[in-house]
Amino acid sequence: MAEPIDSSARETASRNAASGASGRNGAARRTLPAWHYLGAAALGALNTLSFAPTPNGGWLAIAIFAAFYLWLTRTAGWKSALFTGWAFGFGNFVTGVWWLYVSMHFYGGMPAPLAGAAVALFALYLGLYPALAACIWSFCAGHASNGRAGDRPFSPTWHGAFAFASAWALGEWARGYVFTGFPWLSIGYTQVDGPLAGFAPIAGVYGVGWVLALIAALVVEALVRAWALKHQSSGHQPDATAQAHPRAPRVAVVVPAAAALALIATGLLLTNVSWTQPANTPLNVRLLQGNVKQDMKFSEAGMNAALDEFQKLITEKPADLIVTPETAIPVLLQEMPQPFARAIRHFADSTGTAILFGAVGGTVTQDGRVVDFTNSLFGITPGQPGLYRYDKHHLVPFGEFIPWGFHWFVNLMNIPLGDFARGAPVQPPFLVHNQPVAANICYEDIFGEEIARTVRENPTAPGVLINSTNLGWFGNTIALDQHLQMARMRSLETGRPMLRATNTGATAAIDARGRVIARLPVYTVGSLDVRIEGTTGYTPYVRTGNNTVIAISLLMLAFGFAFGPGRLGRGKAADKR
Incomplete structure (x- = not known):
């Protein structure tokens, strides 16, 4: 019996020497x-x-x-x-x-x-x-x-x-x-x-x-x-x-x-x-994908090209609702060219088409200055004056606001960035016919608790979710499919369809069970025509969130x-x- 004990002792001693460390009371670790x-x-x-x-x-x-x-x-x-x-x-x-x-x-x-x-x-x-x-x-x-x-x-x-x-x-x-x-x-x-x-x-x-x-x-x-x-x-x-x-x-x-x-x-x-259960009249929706090149989007030539492209896409044919990508109109709302504004307003009124388009918002002061810039979606309701407005609430660090102490890092890049103002956490939906539609912008749809809160706390609970985004900054990478996957999770969590209008992809329609029912190829110009049915009711997750x-x-x-x-x-x- 002595030999196994000696062997074990030698093995332990060898491990102790190899460890090179000691624990409490000298015990090797x-x-x-x-x-x-x-x-x-x-x-x-x-x-x-x-x-x-x-x-x-x-x-x-x-x-x-x-x-x-x-x-x-x-x-x-x-x-x-x-x-x-x-x-x-x-x-x-x-x-x-x-x-x-x-x-x-x-x-x-x-x-x-x-x-x-x-x-x-x-x-x-x-x-x-x-x-x-x-x-x-x-x-x-x-x-x-x-x-x-x-x-x-x-x-x-x-x-x-x-x-x-x-x-x-x-x-x-x-x-x-x-x-x-x-x-x-x-x-x-x-x-x-x-x-x-x-x-x-x-x-x-x-x-x-x-x-x-x-x-x-x-x-x-x-x-x-x-x-x-x-x-x-x-x-x-x-x-x-x-x-x-x-x-x-x-x-x-x-x-x-x-x-x-x-x-x-x-x-x-x-x-x-x-x-959840189906509610209200189904909508015929057109989701636009402009495929505007990211490296020229904010140049004068790029902005003019984007305005021409989206005027053509919007007025191509009517629908109950047309949705553009994030900042598809890459100008301040107050600086939007009048020919473009008149063209899409006339199209909306004459065809009964509601339009939700992305642009930069701002607040005009009494002396005519524009302050508190926002990343926004604006909605045109046919036959009604004024605009619906949704301002992005959850801003992207380094993309839409610069965290304190990191201006040096942002200065190393040539991306036009700024400190945007935030919208309210819960904002009224955009009413299309009798269907309330809740908008969100860019990566806001990766925060499930915030989407659930929008559904739960809104006086008029939305039946359809819409995400307007631009992932052109990330090229034709896995980011596009990953973002689509997260949008599908939001549909599963809320029991509501999610519609996505993107600049380069993935433009898609997701039903209330999280299934992709239609999708455009990435990095193409076009529109996705879908018929979507909104829902009513709350899932357990919408009621309790992450609690x-x-x-x-x-x-x-x-x-x-x-x-x-x-x-x-x-x-x-x-x-x-």
Whole structure:
């Protein structure tokens, strides 16, 4: 019996020497090799393939998140968990939002090395949120105190599964809120065509992400317990993973696997539930795509070309409603050429066509100056004087307002930027016949809570959502399909159709179930003619917003921190002393 003990002692001593670190009371701590973090970054990069334009990426997202959770359970305490989450996030974001390089370098004129460095730094910042989620999971799953050389490897548990889902959902919510928010690539978006889409009307994109993370963790728990059971039944000396489960009955394998399958089945069944109902007369809508070249849009020649192009597109044929892209008319409203203004007003009045067009708004002072510029949509109602106006509320940092201390960065680019004024959070809809239509501009439609609030708090609840945008800054990249995917999630969350008029793509019509019913090819000039039916009623998500998933996640994490295995284990150790 002496030899195994001596061998074990030598192995422990070797690990201690290799660790090069000491914990409390001199106990050596396990460290992870560099390839562990490189593997996490590779998984993050692979996760980008779960999002559009990959078809059926929802299943891939579940598999990748299961691999990531399994990778996370290898960590040796909260610090290594934090850096594992950070590496995963960096890999995901540096590959998922690389199209920012296009806007900064090709259109902004920023030197290529500086633009690349800016994207990398931004990805490092965004990676802080997965890092924070992994760190919180480590504490609330009882894993933060792990990591001494003699400790057994952490093993997936039910407790850890709920902590992982809750920490991840809160991390994504925080990323969509802090510093005006950037919720791009939230994992729930992968499910618009996936098995968990049915949860979107109940808990929104963060709730879908919560369910996805929980499923992934439960799958890992079942696999690890099955592996332990296999080693026990084989009669061979169990490895470290098997030792973590000295008794692993078959029910410990079946129950988490069954729970994961039940969640998937529930998501599939929920897609058959109709949370809203058709309302009012269907509308014949024309969505315009001008394909105006971004590098000449704000030159005099470019503005004249845009005015000519959109006058032709608007007056080509009538409809109940015609929608142009964001700032399709690239001039201040008060400076709009009279021939253009008279032409579209005459067309609206003579054909009964309502027109919603994008331009720059402003407020005229008593001395004739124009102040408080806005990124706006203006609506013409046939036969009625005056204009409807929607002013963009959620402005883009660096694009529509310059954060304090960053003017030096903006000066490196040749993009015309300014500090726009904000519109109200909830603005009245544009009434087309008897159908109220709620407008939003550019990336406002990636903030589900704000769209839900517009539906919930509006005195006249809109039945149709319209997004007017210009993604020409980002070229023919994955940004176009990713933005369309997020718009589809808004339809799922609210139970309302979403119409998108864009400059270069993706111009599309989405029905109340999140399905694309028509779409124009990108980087073409044309109009998309669709017949759309509005809806009425509120989904559970519209009623509660993100409050449901936030409350559940906080409750789960608080319970885990107070009564989790780590704290209970420390309490038992103290009792023995």
